Amino acid sequence: MIPARHSFQEAGARARIRALLDAGTFREFCGPAQRHTSPHLPTLGMPVAFDEGVVVGEGAIDGRPVLIAAQEGAFMGGAVGEVHGAKITGLIERALDTRPDAVVLLLDSGGVRLHEANAGLIAVGEIQRAVFDARAAGIPVVTVIGGRNGCYGGTSIIARSCDRIIASEEGRLSVSGPEVIEAVEGVEEFDAQDRALVWRTMGAKHRRLIGEIDALVADDMEAFRGAVSESLGKSRPLDLDELEAEHARLAERLARFEGVSDAREIWAALGVNDPDRVSEIEADEFNRLVATLEGARA
Amino acid sequence: MERLEFRFAGRPGTPVAETGEALVGVVGSGNLEVMIERVDLGGGCLAVVDTSIHGFGDTWQQVLADFVDRRGLANIRLSINDGGATPAVVVLRLDQAWAGLEEGER
Known part of the structure:
Protein backbone atom coordinates (compact mmCIF):
# COMPACT_ATOMS: atom_id res chain seq x y z
CA MET A 1 0.00 0.00 0.00
CA ASP A 239 29.65 38.00 10.39
CA LEU A 240 31.94 39.96 8.08
CA ASP A 241 34.01 36.93 7.05
CA GLU A 242 30.87 35.02 6.02
CA LEU A 243 29.53 37.98 4.06
CA GLU A 244 32.79 38.53 2.22
CA ALA A 245 33.00 34.83 1.37
CA GLU A 246 29.44 34.93 0.05
CA HIS A 247 30.14 38.03 -2.05
CA ALA A 248 33.23 36.35 -3.48
CA ARG A 249 31.18 33.24 -4.31
CA LEU A 250 28.53 35.32 -6.07
CA ALA A 251 31.11 37.36 -8.01
CA GLU A 252 32.77 34.16 -9.18
CA ARG A 253 29.42 32.66 -10.18
CA LEU A 254 28.46 35.77 -12.14
CA ALA A 255 31.78 35.82 -13.97
CA ARG A 256 31.51 32.11 -14.77
CA PHE A 257 27.93 32.13 -16.08
CA GLU A 258 27.52 35.67 -17.41
CA GLY A 259 27.17 34.60 -21.04
CA VAL A 260 24.82 31.71 -20.39
CA SER A 261 21.27 32.01 -21.76
CA ASP A 262 19.59 28.94 -20.25
CA ALA A 263 19.79 27.25 -16.85
CA ARG A 264 20.50 23.88 -18.49
CA GLU A 265 23.89 25.20 -19.65
CA ILE A 266 24.68 26.05 -16.02
CA TRP A 267 23.63 22.60 -14.82
CA ALA A 268 25.84 20.96 -17.46
CA ALA A 269 28.77 23.13 -16.41
CA LEU A 270 28.16 22.11 -12.79
CA GLY A 271 28.59 18.48 -13.82
CA VAL A 272 25.02 17.33 -14.48
CA ASN A 273 25.30 14.66 -17.20
CA ASP A 274 21.74 14.93 -18.51
CA PRO A 275 20.40 18.45 -17.87
CA ASP A 276 17.20 17.77 -19.82
CA ARG A 277 16.17 15.16 -17.26
CA VAL A 278 16.56 17.41 -14.20
CA SER A 279 13.03 18.79 -14.47
CA GLU A 280 11.51 15.31 -14.55
CA ILE A 281 13.18 13.51 -11.66
CA GLU A 282 11.61 13.14 -8.20
CA ALA A 283 13.02 14.81 -5.10
CA ASP A 284 14.86 11.67 -3.90
CA GLU A 285 16.70 11.13 -7.17
CA PHE A 286 17.42 14.83 -7.44
CA ASN A 287 18.95 14.89 -3.97
CA ARG A 288 21.15 11.91 -4.83
CA LEU A 289 22.32 13.87 -7.88
CA VAL A 290 23.12 16.93 -5.73
CA ALA A 291 24.99 14.76 -3.22
CA THR A 292 27.07 13.26 -6.04
CA LEU A 293 27.90 16.71 -7.44
CA GLU A 294 28.81 18.06 -4.01
CA GLY A 295 30.92 14.97 -3.31
CA ALA A 296 32.79 15.46 -6.57
CA ARG A 297 33.41 19.13 -5.78
CA ALA A 298 34.66 18.48 -2.24
CA MET B 1 -17.75 48.02 0.04
CA GLU B 2 -21.15 47.61 1.63
CA ARG B 3 -21.72 46.73 5.28
CA LEU B 4 -24.86 44.79 6.17
CA GLU B 5 -26.02 43.87 9.64
CA PHE B 6 -28.69 41.33 10.47
CA ARG B 7 -30.14 40.35 13.82
CA PHE B 8 -32.05 37.13 14.36
CA ALA B 9 -34.17 36.17 17.34
CA GLY B 10 -32.48 32.78 17.60
CA ARG B 11 -33.58 31.05 20.78
CA PRO B 12 -34.21 33.80 23.38
CA GLY B 13 -33.28 32.95 26.94
CA THR B 14 -30.65 30.37 25.94
CA PRO B 15 -27.70 30.62 28.35
CA VAL B 16 -24.22 31.14 26.87
CA ALA B 17 -22.77 27.64 26.79
CA GLU B 18 -19.10 28.50 26.32
CA THR B 19 -16.85 30.74 24.31
CA GLY B 20 -15.33 29.61 21.08
CA GLU B 21 -14.62 30.63 17.55
CA ALA B 22 -13.81 29.23 14.13
CA LEU B 23 -12.55 30.85 10.95
CA VAL B 24 -13.08 29.25 7.55
CA GLY B 25 -12.49 30.32 3.97
CA VAL B 26 -10.23 32.97 2.50
CA VAL B 27 -11.42 36.23 0.95
CA GLY B 28 -10.88 36.31 -2.78
CA SER B 29 -12.80 36.80 -5.98
CA GLY B 30 -16.00 34.77 -5.63
CA ASN B 31 -15.01 33.59 -2.18
CA LEU B 32 -15.48 34.67 1.42
CA GLU B 33 -14.27 34.10 4.94
CA VAL B 34 -16.63 33.40 7.80
CA MET B 35 -15.77 33.82 11.45
CA ILE B 36 -18.23 32.29 13.86
CA GLU B 37 -18.06 33.14 17.56
CA ARG B 38 -20.06 32.25 20.65
CA VAL B 39 -20.97 35.48 22.45
CA ASP B 40 -23.77 36.45 24.82
CA LEU B 41 -26.48 37.96 22.63
CA GLY B 42 -29.38 37.08 24.93
CA GLY B 43 -30.06 34.00 22.84
CA GLY B 44 -30.14 35.92 19.57
CA CYS B 45 -27.76 35.88 16.63
CA LEU B 46 -25.94 38.67 14.82
CA ALA B 47 -24.37 38.68 11.36
CA VAL B 48 -22.10 41.44 10.05
CA VAL B 49 -21.28 41.21 6.37
CA ASP B 50 -18.68 43.33 4.58
CA THR B 51 -19.08 42.68 0.89
CA SER B 52 -17.48 44.09 -2.23
CA ILE B 53 -20.74 43.60 -4.18
CA HIS B 54 -23.48 46.14 -3.48
CA GLY B 55 -27.23 45.60 -3.46
CA PHE B 56 -27.69 42.01 -2.37
CA GLY B 57 -29.00 42.67 1.16
CA ASP B 58 -32.20 40.68 0.63
CA THR B 59 -30.30 37.62 -0.58
CA TRP B 60 -27.91 37.77 2.41
CA GLN B 61 -30.92 38.12 4.73
CA GLN B 62 -32.51 34.97 3.32
CA VAL B 63 -29.35 32.85 3.30
CA LEU B 64 -28.36 33.85 6.84
CA ALA B 65 -31.89 33.51 8.28
CA ASP B 66 -32.12 30.02 6.77
CA PHE B 67 -28.77 29.05 8.31
CA VAL B 68 -29.67 30.32 11.79
CA ASP B 69 -33.04 28.57 11.58
CA ARG B 70 -31.78 25.30 10.13
CA ARG B 71 -29.07 24.94 12.78
CA GLY B 72 -31.23 26.24 15.63
CA LEU B 73 -28.53 28.74 16.64
CA ALA B 74 -28.40 30.95 19.73
CA ASN B 75 -25.74 33.40 20.96
CA ILE B 76 -23.81 33.23 17.71
CA ARG B 77 -22.04 36.10 16.01
CA LEU B 78 -21.14 35.69 12.34
CA SER B 79 -18.58 38.03 10.79
CA ILE B 80 -18.15 37.78 7.05
CA ASN B 81 -15.66 39.30 4.64
CA ASP B 82 -16.95 38.70 1.15
CA GLY B 83 -15.36 39.01 -2.27
CA GLY B 84 -18.54 38.34 -4.24
CA ALA B 85 -19.36 34.72 -3.37
CA THR B 86 -22.56 33.19 -4.75
CA PRO B 87 -25.29 32.13 -2.28
CA ALA B 88 -24.37 28.46 -2.77
CA VAL B 89 -20.77 29.12 -1.75
CA VAL B 90 -21.96 31.20 1.21
CA VAL B 91 -24.17 28.34 2.44
CA LEU B 92 -21.28 25.88 2.21
CA ARG B 93 -18.97 28.22 4.13
CA LEU B 94 -21.58 28.83 6.84
CA ASP B 95 -22.02 25.08 7.35
CA GLN B 96 -18.24 24.64 7.33
CA ALA B 97 -17.89 27.37 9.99
CA TRP B 98 -20.47 25.69 12.20
CA ALA B 99 -18.72 22.32 11.77
CA GLY B 100 -15.41 24.00 12.63
CA LEU B 101 -16.86 25.54 15.79
CA GLU B 102 -18.27 22.22 16.96
CA GLU B 103 -15.05 20.38 16.07
CA GLY B 104 -12.96 22.86 18.07
CA GLU B 105 -15.16 22.23 21.10
CA ARG B 106 -14.95 18.44 21.01
Missing part, protein backbone atom coordinates in the same frame (compact mmCIF):
# COMPACT_ATOMS: atom_id res chain seq x y z
CA ILE A 2 1.24 3.47 -0.85
CA PRO A 3 1.31 5.68 2.27
CA ALA A 4 -0.94 8.74 2.12
CA ARG A 5 0.83 11.92 1.08
CA HIS A 6 -0.53 15.24 2.23
CA SER A 7 0.30 18.09 -0.11
CA PHE A 8 1.82 21.22 1.43
CA GLN A 9 0.92 23.22 -1.66
CA GLU A 10 -2.78 22.36 -1.52
CA ALA A 11 -3.12 23.24 2.18
CA GLY A 12 -4.01 26.65 3.59
CA ALA A 13 -1.84 28.54 6.09
CA ARG A 14 -3.55 27.10 9.16
CA ALA A 15 -3.46 23.54 7.86
CA ARG A 16 0.26 23.91 7.09
CA ILE A 17 0.98 25.00 10.65
CA ARG A 18 -1.13 22.16 12.08
CA ALA A 19 0.73 19.61 9.95
CA LEU A 20 4.24 20.89 10.75
CA LEU A 21 3.82 21.28 14.52
CA ASP A 22 3.33 18.60 17.15
CA ALA A 23 -0.38 17.97 17.59
CA GLY A 24 -2.13 20.38 19.92
CA THR A 25 0.90 22.61 20.57
CA PHE A 26 -0.01 25.62 18.43
CA ARG A 27 -0.93 28.83 20.21
CA GLU A 28 -1.84 31.71 17.90
CA PHE A 29 -0.90 35.35 18.57
CA CYS A 30 -3.13 38.20 17.37
CA GLY A 31 -5.70 35.69 16.10
CA PRO A 32 -8.61 36.49 13.79
CA ALA A 33 -11.06 37.23 16.63
CA GLN A 34 -8.90 40.27 17.52
CA ARG A 35 -9.52 41.66 14.04
CA HIS A 36 -6.13 43.28 13.42
CA THR A 37 -7.10 44.09 9.84
CA SER A 38 -5.62 46.38 7.21
CA PRO A 39 -6.51 50.06 7.59
CA HIS A 40 -5.65 50.65 3.92
CA LEU A 41 -7.84 48.15 2.06
CA PRO A 42 -11.25 49.58 3.11
CA THR A 43 -10.25 53.02 1.81
CA LEU A 44 -9.75 51.35 -1.58
CA GLY A 45 -13.07 49.52 -1.38
CA MET A 46 -11.47 46.13 -0.88
CA PRO A 47 -12.39 43.42 1.62
CA VAL A 48 -10.06 42.72 4.53
CA ALA A 49 -9.10 39.38 6.14
CA PHE A 50 -9.56 38.89 9.89
CA ASP A 51 -6.03 37.50 10.19
CA GLU A 52 -4.53 39.90 7.57
CA GLY A 53 -3.47 36.93 5.47
CA VAL A 54 -0.86 35.65 7.92
CA VAL A 55 -1.03 33.31 10.90
CA VAL A 56 1.60 33.72 13.64
CA GLY A 57 2.18 31.84 16.86
CA GLU A 58 4.25 29.39 18.84
CA GLY A 59 4.36 25.63 19.16
CA ALA A 60 6.70 22.66 19.13
CA ILE A 61 8.32 20.36 16.56
CA ASP A 62 9.51 17.05 17.99
CA GLY A 63 9.07 18.62 21.41
CA ARG A 64 11.35 21.58 20.63
CA PRO A 65 9.95 25.11 20.89
CA VAL A 66 9.52 27.15 17.69
CA LEU A 67 7.91 30.39 16.61
CA ILE A 68 6.09 30.04 13.30
CA ALA A 69 4.43 32.29 10.71
CA ALA A 70 2.42 31.14 7.69
CA GLN A 71 1.31 33.44 4.90
CA GLU A 72 -2.11 32.65 3.43
CA GLY A 73 -1.38 32.61 -0.28
CA ALA A 74 -5.06 32.74 -1.25
CA PHE A 75 -5.54 36.20 0.31
CA MET A 76 -4.17 38.82 -2.11
CA GLY A 77 -1.43 36.46 -3.28
CA GLY A 78 0.11 36.36 0.18
CA ALA A 79 1.24 39.94 -0.31
CA VAL A 80 2.79 41.84 2.60
CA GLY A 81 0.76 44.78 3.88
CA GLU A 82 1.48 46.98 6.89
CA VAL A 83 -0.32 44.88 9.53
CA HIS A 84 0.63 41.59 7.86
CA GLY A 85 4.28 42.61 8.06
CA ALA A 86 3.97 43.89 11.63
CA LYS A 87 2.67 40.49 12.74
CA ILE A 88 5.71 38.74 11.24
CA THR A 89 8.15 41.34 12.63
CA GLY A 90 6.63 41.06 16.11
CA LEU A 91 6.86 37.28 15.97
CA ILE A 92 10.55 37.30 15.03
CA GLU A 93 11.37 39.94 17.68
CA ARG A 94 9.69 37.73 20.27
CA ALA A 95 12.42 35.16 19.60
CA LEU A 96 14.92 37.46 21.37
CA ASP A 97 12.88 37.06 24.57
CA THR A 98 11.79 33.42 24.37
CA ARG A 99 14.85 31.97 22.55
CA PRO A 100 13.11 29.18 20.58
CA ASP A 101 15.06 26.52 18.65
CA ALA A 102 14.04 28.28 15.43
CA VAL A 103 11.75 30.84 13.86
CA VAL A 104 10.02 29.18 10.91
CA LEU A 105 8.56 31.33 8.12
CA LEU A 106 6.19 29.61 5.68
CA LEU A 107 6.39 32.12 2.84
CA ASP A 108 3.84 32.03 0.00
CA SER A 109 3.86 35.48 -1.52
CA GLY A 110 4.22 37.67 -4.56
CA GLY A 111 5.93 40.31 -2.43
CA VAL A 112 4.72 43.70 -1.24
CA ARG A 113 0.98 44.41 -1.32
CA LEU A 114 0.94 47.19 -3.90
CA HIS A 115 -2.29 48.65 -2.44
CA GLU A 116 -0.29 49.59 0.64
CA ALA A 117 2.74 50.79 -1.27
CA ASN A 118 5.31 52.35 1.04
CA ALA A 119 3.80 50.85 4.20
CA GLY A 120 4.28 47.39 2.68
CA LEU A 121 7.84 48.16 1.58
CA ILE A 122 8.74 49.43 5.04
CA ALA A 123 7.18 46.29 6.53
CA VAL A 124 9.49 44.12 4.42
CA GLY A 125 12.49 46.12 5.64
CA GLU A 126 11.37 45.71 9.23
CA ILE A 127 11.00 41.95 8.84
CA GLN A 128 14.48 41.75 7.33
CA ARG A 129 15.92 43.75 10.23
CA ALA A 130 14.19 41.43 12.72
CA VAL A 131 15.60 38.36 10.91
CA PHE A 132 19.14 39.75 11.27
CA ASP A 133 18.57 40.61 14.94
CA ALA A 134 17.40 37.05 15.65
CA ARG A 135 20.30 35.56 13.72
CA ALA A 136 22.80 37.83 15.50
CA ALA A 137 21.41 36.43 18.75
CA GLY A 138 22.11 32.91 17.49
CA ILE A 139 18.49 31.96 16.82
CA PRO A 140 18.08 30.22 13.46
CA VAL A 141 15.45 31.58 11.08
CA VAL A 142 14.22 29.05 8.53
CA THR A 143 12.20 29.82 5.40
CA VAL A 144 9.89 27.23 3.88
CA ILE A 145 8.66 27.68 0.29
CA GLY A 146 6.08 25.37 -1.25
CA GLY A 147 2.94 27.35 -1.98
CA ARG A 148 1.28 28.36 -5.23
CA ASN A 149 2.65 31.90 -5.19
CA GLY A 150 6.25 30.84 -4.70
CA CYS A 151 8.38 33.50 -3.01
CA TYR A 152 8.86 36.72 -4.95
CA GLY A 153 9.70 40.39 -4.54
CA GLY A 154 10.33 41.59 -1.01
CA THR A 155 9.60 38.17 0.46
CA SER A 156 12.36 36.62 -1.66
CA ILE A 157 14.77 39.10 -0.07
CA ILE A 158 13.52 38.08 3.39
CA ALA A 159 13.98 34.41 2.46
CA ARG A 160 17.58 34.92 1.39
CA SER A 161 18.30 36.78 4.65
CA CYS A 162 17.48 33.64 6.66
CA ASP A 163 19.79 30.84 7.84
CA ARG A 164 18.22 28.19 5.68
CA ILE A 165 15.64 27.76 2.92
CA ILE A 166 13.65 24.56 2.46
CA ALA A 167 11.54 24.26 -0.70
CA SER A 168 9.59 21.77 -2.76
CA GLU A 169 10.06 21.53 -6.51
CA GLU A 170 6.76 23.39 -6.88
CA GLY A 171 8.26 26.33 -4.98
CA ARG A 172 9.84 29.22 -6.86
CA LEU A 173 12.20 31.89 -5.62
CA SER A 174 13.01 35.09 -7.47
CA VAL A 175 12.99 38.85 -6.95
CA SER A 176 11.09 39.66 -10.16
CA GLY A 177 8.27 37.38 -11.28
CA PRO A 178 7.95 36.03 -14.83
CA GLU A 179 5.31 38.58 -15.90
CA VAL A 180 7.40 41.45 -14.56
CA ILE A 181 10.49 40.34 -16.47
CA GLU A 182 8.47 39.86 -19.65
CA ALA A 183 6.86 43.31 -19.27
CA VAL A 184 10.19 45.04 -18.72
CA GLU A 185 12.51 43.08 -21.01
CA GLY A 186 10.14 41.79 -23.69
CA VAL A 187 8.74 38.38 -24.55
CA GLU A 188 11.85 37.51 -26.59
CA GLU A 189 13.90 37.80 -23.40
CA PHE A 190 11.52 35.90 -21.14
CA ASP A 191 8.23 34.24 -22.07
CA ALA A 192 6.14 34.16 -18.88
CA GLN A 193 3.75 31.64 -20.46
CA ASP A 194 6.56 29.10 -20.85
CA ARG A 195 6.16 27.23 -17.59
CA ALA A 196 9.17 24.99 -18.18
CA LEU A 197 11.32 28.10 -18.66
CA VAL A 198 9.88 29.69 -15.51
CA TRP A 199 10.64 26.60 -13.41
CA ARG A 200 14.13 26.03 -14.69
CA THR A 201 14.97 29.70 -14.10
CA MET A 202 13.23 30.26 -10.74
CA GLY A 203 12.23 26.78 -9.58
CA ALA A 204 13.61 25.16 -6.45
CA LYS A 205 15.73 22.59 -8.32
CA HIS A 206 17.67 25.33 -10.10
CA ARG A 207 17.97 27.30 -6.86
CA ARG A 208 19.27 24.20 -5.10
CA LEU A 209 21.83 23.47 -7.83
CA ILE A 210 23.24 27.01 -7.75
CA GLY A 211 23.33 27.04 -3.95
CA GLU A 212 20.52 29.44 -3.07
CA ILE A 213 18.35 27.01 -1.17
CA ASP A 214 19.53 24.35 1.26
CA ALA A 215 17.05 21.50 1.00
CA LEU A 216 14.67 20.28 -1.70
CA VAL A 217 11.79 18.10 -0.56
CA ALA A 218 8.78 16.43 -2.17
CA ASP A 219 5.44 18.26 -1.89
CA ASP A 220 4.59 16.29 1.23
CA MET A 221 3.87 17.58 4.74
CA GLU A 222 5.98 14.87 6.37
CA ALA A 223 8.95 15.68 4.13
CA PHE A 224 8.67 19.37 5.01
CA ARG A 225 8.28 18.54 8.70
CA GLY A 226 11.40 16.35 8.63
CA ALA A 227 13.48 19.02 6.89
CA VAL A 228 12.34 21.75 9.32
CA SER A 229 13.06 19.45 12.28
CA GLU A 230 16.60 18.91 10.98
CA SER A 231 17.13 22.69 10.85
CA LEU A 232 16.23 23.34 14.48
CA GLY A 233 19.03 24.81 16.54
CA LYS A 234 21.34 25.10 13.54
CA SER A 235 22.31 28.69 12.93
CA ARG A 236 24.63 29.89 10.25
CA PRO A 237 27.29 32.46 11.20
CA LEU A 238 26.41 36.03 10.34
